[in-house]
Amino acid sequence: MNIANLTNHFKQVNQNNHLLQAEREQSFERFAELGLPQRSLEDWRYSDLKKIKNLELINETVAEFKVANADKEFSFPVNQLVFKNGMYDQEASTLSDGFKDKVSVTEAQVFSSLGSESEFASNSFYHLNQSFNSQPYKIEVADGAFLKAPIVLTYKYEFSAGSMCHPQVNINVGKNSQVKIIEHHEFNGVHKDSSLINTFTQLNCAQNSLVKMLRVSEFTNSQVFQTGQFVADLWKEAHLDFTSVNLGGAFNRLECEMNHREERAELHVKGLYFAKGDEQVNMLARIFHAKGMGESHQLYKGVLSGKAKSVFDGMIHIAKDAQKVDSSQMNKNLILSDEAEVYTKPQLNINADDVKAAHGATVSQLSDEEIFYLMSRGIAKDKAKSIIQKAFVDEIVLSIGDLNIRNWLKQKVDQL
Amino acid sequence: MLQVKDLHVSVDGVEILKGLSLDVKAGEIHAIMGPNGSGKSTLSKVIAGHPSYEVTSGEVNYDIDFEAKNLLDLEADERAKEGVFLAFQYPTNIPGITNYDFLKTSFNSICTHQGAPELGDEDFTKFINEKVKLVEMDPRFLDRPVNEGFSGGEKKRNEILQMAVLKPRLALLDETDSGLDIDALKIVSQGINSLHNKNNAFVIVTHYQRLLDHIVPDFVHVLADGKIVKTGDKDLALRLEKEGYDWVTKH
Numbered sequence A: 001m002n003i004a005n006l007t008n009h010f011k012q013v014n015q016n017n018h019l020l021q022a023e024r025e026q027s028f029e030r031f032a033e034l035g036l037p038q039r040s041l042e043d044w045r046y047s048d049l050k051k052i053k054n055l056e057l058i059n060e061t062v063a064e065f066k067v068a069n070a071d072k073e074f075s076f077p078v079n080q081l082v083f084k085n086g087m088y089d090q091e092a093s094t095l096s097d098g099f100k101d102k103v104s105v106t107e108a109q110v111f112s113s114l115g116s117e118s119e120f121a122s123n124s125f126y127h128l129n130q131s132f133n134s135q136p137y138k139i140e141v142a143d144g145a146f147l148k149a150p151i152v153l154t155y156k157y158e159f160s161a162g163s164m165c166h167p168q169v170n171i172n173v174g175k176n177s178q179v180k181i182i183e184h185h186e187f188n189g190v191h192k193d194s195s196l197i198n199t200f201t202q203l204n205c206a207q208n209s210l211v212k213m214l215r216v217s218e219f220t221n222s223q224v225f226q227t228g229q230f231v232a233d234l235w236k237e238a239h240l241d242f243t244s245v246n247l248g249g250a251f252n253r254l255e256c257e258m259n260h261r262e263e264r265a266e267l268h269v270k271g272l273y274f275a276k277g278d279e280q281v282n283m284l285a286r287i288f289h290a291k292g293m294g295e296s297h298q299l300y301k302g303v304l305s306g307k308a309k310s311v312f313d314g315m316i317h318i319a320k321d322a323q324k325v326d327s328s329q330m331n332k333n334l335i336l337s338d339e340a341e342v343y344t345k346p347q348l349n350i351n352a353d354d355v356k357a358a359h360g361a362t363v364s365q366l367s368d369e370e371i372f373y374l375m376s377r378g379i380a381k382d383k384a385k386s387i388i389q390k391a392f393v394d395e396i397v398l399s400i401g402d403l404n405i406r407n408w409l410k411q412k413v414d415q416l
Numbered sequence B: 001m002l003q004v005k006d007l008h009v010s011v012d013g014v015e016i017l018k019g020l021s022l023d024v025k026a027g028e029i030h031a032i033m034g035p036n037g038s039g040k041s042t043l044s045k046v047i048a049g050h051p052s053y054e055v056t057s058g059e060v061n062y063d064i065d066f067e068a069k070n071l072l073d074l075e076a077d078e079r080a081k082e083g084v085f086l087a088f089q090y091p092t093n094i095p096g097i098t099n100y101d102f103l104k105t106s107f108n109s110i111c112t113h114q115g116a117p118e119l120g121d122e123d124f125t126k127f128i129n130e131k132v133k134l135v136e137m138d139p140r141f142l143d144r145p146v147n148e149g150f151s152g153g154e155k156k157r158n159e160i161l162q163m164a165v166l167k168p169r170l171a172l173l174d175e176t177d178s179g180l181d182i183d184a185l186k187i188v189s190q191g192i193n194s195l196h197n198k199n200n201a202f203v204i205v206t207h208y209q210r211l212l213d214h215i216v217p218d219f220v221h222v223l224a225d226g227k228i229v230k231t232g233d234k235d236l237a238l239r240l241e242k243e244g245y246d247w248v249t250k251h
């Protein structure tokens, strides 16, 4: 990602008097100022320079692709929106009539704005997404809507080496609405070096809404460099369960910012990630409690083998007037080899005096005593290990209440 | 059935068993008593196949159904499949796996080894419920993670449940009676007595005579400093209770 090459490319793609042209130009300027991440930056300190260097080979955005639709992924009713290289493909999508009454999917005419505290304002990948995304989409769920079948955002990709893709979507869940959302990124093409998927997802949970969202990134064995930004705003008494699952891939960084904008919102964040070989995972979570009486609970779990590296960097901010907040943050890691590395940094920044905030981290290996106990009951060693590992992972998988969604995820996790 | 010959075992270079021999025949019950730290748990874990213990010399032979095996050649799971069972002094907690799933997986891997068909959920539930009754356990324990949050006595009872499920040929019970109240002790002893027959054998490590009020051993051994220093019948246990271990080491 050489800035000069990219500037040329930017000029080429951003010249058709698009509504967003001016905003894109600003963002691109900001990106050029920020440049690519450096290891000298605190949050990139533990990332492999070689992997970042590979980004330099990327200098164009991917083209749109239309291919025959793949097999039916879901064996239960869903409303599926298909995005191919970031572009919405209506024909490939399947939406029920009930869905169409309550939900609209449109091309966004403006970029949605970030809160003043957002760290994304100085995040080069955020600006890269703003500059190059082919089209941001807006999904509006009407007030009082109750959708039984989940809304599935299926992102499919097809790459040539040296290309990048920047999907952007803004989901607004109206007041008193209840929805389940799956954001599924999958790459099933040829595994090539040096390509980038850089997603930006914004979720707004209006007053008293109930949102259960699962984000799955399925790039198992691929060399694609994945970065993602996720922002959620929770308004009065909104409830959000957000689970992100990373099933592997050369490099995966997901940065989440969740904001309690009004009182009594409830947030449960879960993360599950797997990394093997020389794969790397970065999980960043920023929870802002601007208003009081809310809850936020985070549990991130990682399974690492080979020479994989993971970084967990979490922060709970509680503002001065945000009293009676109950928040917790936990990162647990299971390492299956001596060479895997875990960096974990749960942090608190608390400015109110009447709050509960707990944080912690653990790194453990498969316990020899547990393995022996199972073996002494006739269970072979490999099976014993996989049982213990599965039990570690199940804490997240079983927290998904919808049985259809849980089994869909379980089947992917079991395949690893 | 079990023949331990001049067994020497070390952990981290420290010798713990120093030439131990023991001969157990089918149908017998052996009690092993001895001071803390004498090597009782080490002996039972070595027989069960714990990988941390290094056997520096000696033999552990095992024969059932006219087939002789060198136990030291087998992995812990293979020994279990051949009918060796250890009730742990300190059973391990396994978070995230229910007792039910654990027992079913364990039972079915042993069935598979013995060429018997695996049991599905329906049949296994029936089977396990009977065993749960036998050890008078609250069936809700089946749905809890293995040993997590169990009291000392509940863990011990869970070990006996596993024994009842797996029906071992050679059962090693390591201080299963410690931490049990009188009622639990009775249930555990009944469990043992009902499983005992002429084709299997029990080696019971205990500190207390009181278990032996319920289970009558054929032999009582005293283990001290890594060796069997005295062998007798059930009266030896009574004598030990009265006189303490010093009496043995002096005589």
Ligand SMILES: Nc1ncnc2c1ncn2[C@@H]1O[C@H](COP(=O)(O)OP(=O)(O)O)[C@@H](O)[C@H]1O
Pocket: B011, B012, B016, B034, B035, B036, B037, B038, B039, B040, B041, B042, B043, B052
């Ligand atoms: N895994 C181990 N690592 C180090 N020392 C051990 C280990 N297991 C047992 N020992 C030592 O071996 C000796 C015998 O222990 P153990 O077999 O548990 O005795 P008992 O069961 O008779 O009380 C003790 O001194 C104990 O500290």
Ligand SMILES: [Mg+2]
Pocket: B040, B041, B042, B089, B174, B175
């Ligand atoms: Mg002991």
